[in-house]
Amino acid sequence: MRIRQLLIIASSVLLLSSMIWAQAGAKPAAGQSLSVAVSSASPDSLLNGGPAAWNQIAVKRVALNRTPPLYDTDEPATLEIQSVDVRTARTGGKLLVELSWRDPTRDAIALADVPDTPPETRFRKVQTEADDRFFDAAAVMFPAKTDSGAIAPSLQMGDAEHPVEIYYWNATRGAMLMQAQGRGTTRRTGQNFPVNSTYQNGQWNVIFELPDLPAGTTVAFAVWNGSQKDRDGRKYFSVWQALE
Amino acid sequence: MSKHQYAMVMDLNKCLGCQTCTIACKKLWTDRDGTGYMYWNNVETRPGLGYPRQWDRIGGGWKDGSLQPSPLPTMDDYGHAWEYNYERRLYEGKKQPVMPSPEPKSGVNWDEDVGGMNEDENYFFYLPRICNHCTHPACLEACPRKAIYKREEDGIVVIDQDRCQGYRYCIKACPYKKIYFNEVTGKSEKCIFCYPRLEKGQVNACAAQCPGRLRFVGLLDDPESPVHKLVLVHKIALPLFPEKGTQPNVFYVPPFNPPKRGNYGSSIQDGPRVPLDYLIYLFGPDVKDVITRLEAELKKTQEGGRSEALQLLIGRDAETRFHVRPQLVQIQL
Numbered sequence: 001m002r003i004r005q006l007l008i009i010a011s012s013v014l015l016l017s018s019m020i021w022a023q024a025g026a027k028p029a030a031g032q033s034l035s036v037a038v039s040s041a042s043p044d045s046l047l048n049g050g051p052a053a054w055n056q057i058a059v060k061r062v063a064l065n066r067t068p069p070l071y072d073t074d075e076p077a078t079l080e081i082q083s084v085d086v087r088t089a090r091t092g093g094k095l096l097v098e099l100s101w102r103d104p105t106r107d108a109i110a111l112a113d114v115p116d117t118p119p120e121t122r123f124r125k126v127q128t129e130a131d132d133r134f135f136d137a138a139a140v141m142f143p144a145k146t147d148s149g150a151i152a153p154s155l156q157m158g159d160a161e162h163p164v165e166i167y168y169w170n171a172t173r174g175a176m177l178m179q180a181q182g183r184g185t186t187r188r189t190g191q192n193f194p195v196n197s198t199y200q201n202g203q204w205n206v207i208f209e210l211p212d213l214p215a216g217t218t219v220a221f222a223v224w225n226g227s228q229k230d231r232d233g234r235k236y237f238s239v240w241q242a243l244e
Numbered sequence: 245m246s247k248h249q250y251a252m253v254m255d256l257n258k259c260l261g262c263q264t265c266t267i268a269c270k271k272l273w274t275d276r277d278g279t280g281y282m283y284w285n286n287v288e289t290r291p292g293l294g295y296p297r298q299w300d301r302i303g304g305g306w307k308d309g310s311l312q313p314s315p316l317p318t319m320d321d322y323g324h325a326w327e328y329n330y331e332r333r334l335y336e337g338k339k340q341p342v343m344p345s346p347e348p349k350s351g352v353n354w355d356e357d358v359g360g361m362n363e364d365e366n367y368f369f370y371l372p373r374i375c376n377h378c379t380h381p382a383c384l385e386a387c388p389r390k391a392i393y394k395r396e397e398d399g400i401v402v403i404d405q406d407r408c409q410g411y412r413y414c415i416k417a418c419p420y421k422k423i424y425f426n427e428v429t430g431k432s433e434k435c436i437f438c439y440p441r442l443e444k445g446q447v448n449a450c451a452a453q454c455p456g457r458l459r460f461v462g463l464l465d466d467p468e469s470p471v472h473k474l475v476l477v478h479k480i481a482l483p484l485f486p487e488k489g490t491q492p493n494v495f496y497v498p499p500f501n502p503p504k505r506g507n508y509g510s511s512i513q514d515g516p517r518v519p520l521d522y523l524i525y526l527f528g529p530d531v532k533d534v535i536t537r538l539e540a541e542l543k544k545t546q547e548g549g550r551s552e553a554l555q556l557l558i559g560r561d562a563e564t565r566f567h568v569r570p571q572l573v574q575i576q577l
């Protein structure tokens with residue numbers, strides 16, 4: 001194929017993904033729903049009980065899209081992670097969401113322990129080891145107001161009238177609960193939430209413990225690939241899925 | 245546009261390369277966890293690699309109104325922190341030399357005093373660098389979180405540590421590589437132009453400590469300030485890499501008369517020791533006019549006259565060099 005044709009195809013893919021990205025206030029289309037298992041297992045056993053606890057729960061493969069580049073000079077990003085496998089279960093007043101996806105590189109480090117003593121009292125300080133590393137991460141986003149009808153907020157972190165909650169997990173820095181009201185407004189609440197992550201045979205498996213969400217709530221997923229220098233809006237994202 | 249703009253002028257003819265400024269800054273601001281490799285103020289030998297090495301060659305800044313992000317420098321470019329095995333030698337009595345580990349391969353001012361050759365003569369000078377608190381900051385524009393802002397009252401560019409998420413677009417965008425990532429906090433940090441000192445009427449630590457007395461500080465828009473006079477009246481100070489488009493507010497008096505051997509007294513433009521091309525590379529084509537002006541001032545004094553510009557550059561006392569005006573930049577709360 002000639003380069004010109006390739007470019008046209010590449011740009012239409014980009015255009016398409018930016019159209020998906022920009023969609024706001026849309027209802028999830030048919031087929032974009034997630035069945036939620038009602039489990040008799042405790043939240044803790046689903047979170048920490050290993051794969052056996054999830055055996056009976058159906059998997060849905062959710063397609064991932066790539067956000068368009070922020071700058072035209074950005075390193076091009078290929079669609080290395082095409083989908084995420086999702087399982088959800090309700091139990092004990094919690095909603096557990098398991099995300100698993102293939103990622104051949106595990107981008108995570110163990111951060112050095114920072115001593116409790118103030119740095120000025122110590123001869124040795126903790127050093128920055130690498131300034132150019134980014135880490136694998138994943139997130140579950142849902143509307144902060146679950147009673148605001150069936151309209152899903154903008155995928156770009158909601159807007160002023162439709163704030164969103166983001167349960168964010170980072171392979172190096174752990175779980176962080178965030179809130180946002182539109183692109184660029186995401187802020188850490190300082191709270192975290194129970195999460196369990198494992199990486200095995202080129203596969204991440206991350207279980208999020210969320211508060212229970214009523215049927216019909218829309219949720220969306222995001223995955224960041226550290227080795228693709230993903231962070232911020234440079235990531236993989238799904239469209240909204242309605243919880244059954 | 246900010247209401248006022250703090251600026252600094254550094255006279256490169258006077259820099260000793262003593263690094264007192266670097267240490268003043270480090271002890272005051274970057275003596276914390278994760279900040280070991282951060283030099284909000286660094287002094288590098290020119291020509292040379294710079295810190296991080298090759299920062300001036302990798303990109304950043306603006307071109308035709310759009311950002312030109314560079315790759316992120318790596319720790320190899322900054323140099324990995326090393327330690328010495330003092331314990332083994334001093335306390336355990338092992339008869340080994342005290343060696344650094346890991347083996348140092350790069351670091352701040354790594355190629356100190358190497359410089360370059362101009363035909364058969366070596367030449368170099370020192371270039372002290374801080375964030376330029378640009379009028380058109382590429383770092384600010386690049387941040388998708390709007391964590392970077394330019395203070396309305398005095399033009400100082402700072403990173404809001406609560407908003408920063410450590411995405412490092414700012415580092416890629418800054419053509420001077422004056423933002424550093426702190427792995428411990430997961431956030432980026434930069435020179436704050438010592439605004440907490442300025443607000444109390446104290447000049448920046450680097451400028452206060454400089455034994456070469458080559459740093460001038462004041463508001464660019466204050467006609468009484470030395471920076472206003474040097475940059476806008478005498479027109480003898482220039483920003484670094486003006487073509488990067490960020491409009492820096494740190495200005496340099498270029499090295500203007502280091503004579504070549506046997507050439508003392510003749511013009512730098514006529515057999516200069518520091519090749520003019522190299523100065524044009526750093527400060528743009530205007531450097532020629534600046535050197536011409538400086539030489540004319542020098543000639544004036546050599547002939548018994550008085551040069552306001554050179555008197556100012558001598559910078560005899562702190563009152564001459566620094567015009568800190570906290571009352572002028574106060575925000576009305």
Ligand code: SF4
Nearest residue numbers: 375376378382383418
């Ligand atoms: S020198 Fe760099 S960090 Fe400082 S204001 Fe300019 S662009 Fe931003």
Ligand code: SF4
Nearest residue numbers: 260262263265454456
């Ligand atoms: S303290 Fe002054 S003379 Fe010493 S290196 Fe810094 S700028 Fe140069």
